[in-house]
Amino acid sequence: MTNPQTLPSGEASLTPPVQRSRWRSTFAAFEIKNYRWFFLALCGNFAAMNIQMFIRGWLVYEITASYEKLGWMTAAGGLVGLFAAPLGGVVADRVRQKKVVLQVSGVANALITFWIAALIYRGELVFGHLLVSSVLQGLVMNAMMPARQAFTKDIVGLNRLTNAIGLSTSGMNTARLLLPGLAGGLVAALGGGNGNIDPAQWIYLLMAGLYLWSAALMSFIHVSDKADADMPTGSMLAELRLGFRYVLDTPVIFMLLGCNFLMVFFSLTYFMLLPGFAKDVLAAGPDRLGLLISISGIGSLLGSLYIASFGNRRRARILLWGAGIMGISLLLFAVSTHFWLSVALLTIVGFGQATRMSLSNVLIQSYVEDEFRGRVMSIYMLEMALLSVSIYPISLLAEFYGPQWAVGLSAIGLIIMVVILFNVPRYRDLD
Secondary structure, three states, X not given: OOOHXXXXXXXXXXXXXXXXXXXXHHOHHHHOHHHHHHHHHHHHHHHHXXXXXXXXXXXXXXXXXXXXXXXXXXXXXXXHHHHHHHHHHHHHHHOOOHHHHHHHHHHHHHHHHHHHHHHHHOXXXXXXXXXXXXXXXXXXXXXHHHHHHHHHHHHHOOOOHHHHHHHHHHHHHHHHHHHHHHHHHHHHHOOOEOOEOOXXXXXXXXXXXXXXXXXXXXXXXXXXXXXXXXXXXXXXXXXXXHHHHHHHHOHXXXXXXXXHHHHHHHHHHHHHHHHHHHHHOOOOOHXXXXXXXXXXXXXXXXXXXXXXXXOOOOHHHHHHHHHHHHHHHHHHHHHOOOHHXXXXXXXXXXXXXXXXXXXXXXXXXXXXXXXXXXXXXHHHHHHHHHHHHHOHHHHHHHHHHOHHHHHHHHHHHHHHHHHHHHOOHHHHOOO
């Protein structure tokens, strides 16, 4: 049982019940006041990010009609992440208050989105502007994410980390469920499509407001400053080298990061290609593209709530089952040409993806030492940057052979990997 001394600062008065109902255990992290503010702040950030997943991809394909350009958009943010993510991890381990990093990043994202809105309003937006915004936001995201991941543990402690990450993921998936569809419907209602991108300016203004709202709510979180004894004392480059050395010398962390890299590589392709896939394969306009993203979020929401209530047992097995479900559903999605069947299949994909995302994060944070938490989570984010770059050839495959081949081959790769890992006890039996 958790005792009051192990709770995050400011929460020592909490005395958890000896036995919880399944429902109460699903939302256990909400008993911590700091986490409630953190969750609300994250929801603003998640809302803006999920709207951006729809609107930026739609704008790129509307302007260029090119899968290669969609690949460039993803790769651009990834390239800068190769430098920003490791430095972001060092910063996360060196700052006394990680929430300051999150607030600065929120304001920076707001300024970038205001800039794009102004360019659309003036009729000056071109693909190059969207590419620059992807680079800038890739820099901000990769610098911010290690601090956000490590801050979750600071707020709730290790005992409730699985629950907190599951709930945070459910907030992200609720935003995914509601907002891309609303944004797509708004763009369509205002006449967007067939070369008209003017309605997108209102979406970008909304995103800027959400980023600022998230930054403001972080002010209500009160966690004790990191003690001087816990602060790294070497240069940033030296601390960065120590972080990589720690990963290489810790087999379980190295294995978790390596397997996560491959899983994300095989499972990320469909989302990068979705704007073109929806238009060319499913004959879907901006409203239906937003609807496709939103309804598929139902599965993601259910998956994240399932993880929030699951507890700290058999987590690697559940991760593999989620990835397997995702791979099979993604393969069926690749061959579907019917809109509503594709929506149903992406809903199942979302369930598997939420399970995989939540548990890969939790497993890494459960086995890493506090001293290296920020730097290890930055390497976790560095993988995403590498993937964003390495997926560019997949966009070329879609360009020449069609998006169905690209998505289908990635799904087969994911299925093969899951089968292999189910036969590796050292991974499969991790709790």
